Amino acid sequence: MTIDFNLLHRRLETERESLLEELKTTALVAAGRGRGSYGEQGELATEIVEAGKGLILEALVRDHLAEVEHALYKFDQGTYGLCDVCGQPIEPARLEALPQASLCLSCKARRARSRMWSGASRISDNEIAEKGRPCQARWH
Numbered sequence: 311m312t313i314d315f316n317l318l319h320r321r322l323e324t325e326r327e328s329l330l331e332e333l334k335t336t337a338l339v340a341a342g343r344g345r346g347s348y349g350e351q352g353e354l355a356t357e358i359v360e361a362g363k364g365l366i367l368e369a370l371v372r373d374h375l376a377e378v379e380h381a382l383y384k385f386d387q388g389t390y391g392l393c394d395v396c397g398q399p400i401e402p403a404r405l406e407a408l409p410q411a412s413l414c415l416s417c418k419a420r421r422a423r424s425r426m427w428s429g430a431s432r433i434s435d436n437e438i439a440e441k442g443r444p445c446q447a448r449w450h
Contacts, residue, residue, distance in 0.1 A: 311406075313391065313402045313405060319382070322381050322382050326375065329375040332371050333368065333375070377412070378410045394413060395417040395421075
């Protein structure tokens, strides 16, 4: 299977633009919250829950954006398609399915097994990278 790197680059660029737009929308929605007076405790509780959901969604979008930007950075560095841990090529089918993938299947599986046994919280692939620019996401 041959990889169309130009197509993957365009997909990543499009995804980045979409995520940036989503962050803008999330920020506008968050800015509109909290402007009413809370006549009842139930309304306040609902507002707090909705604000929490918004923060979680924003964090997930930021994490995904960091992964996409890391992949685009790797394009600029000439290392796109190479595993951040072992340096081996990432499987073409994996890149087709997940253009922002930064780990080969072996390293991803190894990481999943070690995390399963350690009970650790979620960390993006880029945070364990030994090469390239570290991920800027810090949501766990």
